[in-house]
Amino acid sequence: MKTNDQWWKKSVVYQIYPRSFNDSNGDGIGDIQGIIEKLDYLKLLGVDVIWLSPIYDSPNDDNGYDIRNYQAIMNEFGTMADFDRMLAELHKREMKLVMDLVVNHTSDEHEWFVQSKNSKDNPYRDYYFWRKGNDGKEPNNWGSVFSGSAWQYDETTEEYFLHLFSKKQPDLNWENPKLREEVYQMMKFWLDKGIDGFRMDVINMISKQANLPDGEQSDGQLYGDGGQYFMNGPRIHEFLQEMNHEVLSNYPIMTVGEMPGATPEDAKKYTDPDRKEVNMIFTFEHMDLDSAPGGKWNLKPLNLVDLKENLTKWQTALHNKGWNSLYWNNHDQPRIVSRFGNDGEYRLESAKMLAACLHFMQGTPYIYQGEEIGMTNVKFESLEDYRDIETINMYNERKALGYTHEEIMTSIYVKGRDNARTPMQWDDSEHGGFTSGTPWIKVNPRYKEINVKKALGDSESIFYFYQKLIGLRKEMDIVIEGDFQLLLKDHPALFAYERKWQDESLLVLCNFSADVLVIEDKQLVNRIPKYTVILSNYEVGKPTTLRPYEAVVLKK
Numbered sequence: 001m002k003t004n005d006q007w008w009k010k011s012v013v014y015q016i017y018p019r020s021f022n023d024s025n026g027d028g029i030g031d032i033q034g035i036i037e038k039l040d041y042l043k044l045l046g047v048d049v050i051w052l053s054p055i056y057d058s059p060n061d062d063n064g065y066d067i068r069n070y071q072a073i074m075n076e077f078g079t080m081a082d083f084d085r086m087l088a089e090l091h092k093r094e095m096k097l098v099m100d101l102v103v104n105h106t107s108d109e110h111e112w113f114v115q116s117k118n119s120k121d122n123p124y125r126d127y128y129f130w131r132k133g134n135d136g137k138e139p140n141n142w143g144s145v146f147s148g149s150a151w152q153y154d155e156t157t158e159e160y161f162l163h164l165f166s167k168k169q170p171d172l173n174w175e176n177p178k179l180r181e182e183v184y185q186m187m188k189f190w191l192d193k194g195i196d197g198f199r200m201d202v203i204n205m206i207s208k209q210a211n212l213p214d215g216e217q218s219d220g221q222l223y224g225d226g227g228q229y230f231m232n233g234p235r236i237h238e239f240l241q242e243m244n245h246e247v248l249s250n251y252p253i254m255t256v257g258e259m260p261g262a263t264p265e266d267a268k269k270y271t272d273p274d275r276k277e278v279n280m281i282f283t284f285e286h287m288d289l290d291s292a293p294g295g296k297w298n299l300k301p302l303n304l305v306d307l308k309e310n311l312t313k314w315q316t317a318l319h320n321k322g323w324n325s326l327y328w329n330n331h332d333q334p335r336i337v338s339r340f341g342n343d344g345e346y347r348l349e350s351a352k353m354l355a356a357c358l359h360f361m362q363g364t365p366y367i368y369q370g371e372e373i374g375m376t377n378v379k380f381e382s383l384e385d386y387r388d389i390e391t392i393n394m395y396n397e398r399k400a401l402g403y404t405h406e407e408i409m410t411s412i413y414v415k416g417r418d419n420a421r422t423p424m425q426w427d428d429s430e431h432g433g434f435t436s437g438t439p440w441i442k443v444n445p446r447y448k449e450i451n452v453k454k455a456l457g458d459s460e461s462i463f464y465f466y467q468k469l470i471g472l473r474k475e476m477d478i479v480i481e482g483d484f485q486l487l488l489k490d491h492p493a494l495f496a497y498e499r500k501w502q503d504e505s506l507l508v509l510c511n512f513s514a515d516v517l518v519i520e521d522k523q524l525v526n527r528i529p530k531y532t533v534i535l536s537n538y539e540v541g542k543p544t545t546l547r548p549y550e551a552v553v554l555k556k
Helices: 032-037 039-045 080-092 111-116 177-193 236-246 264-271 304-318 347-359 389-400 405-415 452-456 462-475 477-481 522-530
Strands: 013-016 049-052 069-073 096-101 151-154 159-162 197-200 254-258 280-282 325-327 364-368 483-487 494-501 504-511 532-536 551-555
Touching: 032 039, 032 080, 039 080, 039 462, 069 080, 069 177, 080 096, 096 254, 177 236, 236 264, 264 280, 264 304, 280 325, 304 483, 304 494, 325 347, 347 462, 347 504, 347 551, 389 405, 452 462, 462 477, 462 532, 477 494, 477 504
Parallel strands: 013 049, 013 364, 049 096, 096 197, 197 254, 254 280, 325 364
Antiparallel strands: 151 159, 483 494, 494 504, 504 551, 532 551
């Protein structure tokens, strides 16, 4: 098995959203010292790699994804000395650190942009996209991911700059070789400190089609969809191969690219080791299956057959060609137990079932803070309790279009990013033990019932189920190497698949419903007795009759 130089294949990654993880000094904001305090907890869970959302100096328009200085630490989080200590403490525990690399855009307060907007002949002008207006309007019809136009007018030089996200996040122009060289030097700064890799924020947006043409505009839409012109753009593979050659290939690290709009065919190119780009990518397709046409805020129930078809497509397309990343949750996604599971009566069972379903697939699993204790979505009644710029902008835009408060809040309860950003629930004391002060965003009211202290005191908790999953992954090469075959693809409630490698076989059976499910497929029923149950989220029963949200993993 080729994992010495590909150590990330056997790793399990845990994502920390620092602002909401653990506050050590009572200012209501999580910090680096707070992370250090909890490293033994993460070691107990069994994860090998910590992925840290941005901790760089930032004005915080988009919670740190708007970077003002790539080589300084945000004051609220601590100092560079704190960072160095955290890295040392992680390595002491034989854990690795992956940093967020945000180089599609900077903050508008970054020195490059401050210089860039000074004058048209400034040396930094071409670090960003500046364009004249088009008949007194924006240069094209693209909409921002965070609502509104993707262009902002600047009076200093009477031109517009491009921002695919917030207007305080101007897009960098990767066509400029000087800019690319500066980015590579910054990456080396962190790698030379000893970090173990990068998660690359919207990295497949760094190459835009040069003439920035109008996007297709649907009826009722305020803006055109320019995605085909800025996702997986004309020079993206060239840029990533250059980055790999100049920086990444010189360090024994892991890289994962966040790539909205990437297909399995794209992913094969991005992750094929022979092409020397990145190790794996984050796909979004399975996260869009409960969205109706018109974007993520338009809701529809999940159809399990669609989910099975999608995950199978990725499993089979990348087998022996590239590598998958496996995730249900992150800082941009709502809590999976509330989304594809049942966060009421069957919270424990469905959280464990979703974990087992994902972790026995081929790829590197990512656990998002709180997922391991079954944290749920939150329903704040007032918009004032929300902090996410995407959510607030969407609310205002939809209100102007005539949606009711109740309609918009229903979408926020299901899909808002703040579902993932409420503070980590450590115990049942005030604010869930996250802070002794006032938290930057309210704690989920369910913290009394759902918290780490309670989970650690219960041998049947979701936490110990995740610990078991991580242990099994490390013991069983079949999880890393085996192929993937979906069984009973049209069954509306059963997600069943088989993994095979050499003379071994794994069978994973997951009931995605609150009903008792009797497996009636004769072929499968006849095969099951030849297997031994190695994991279940109930007391072991009869694998051909699955209880609500039951997961059974069998081995032969």
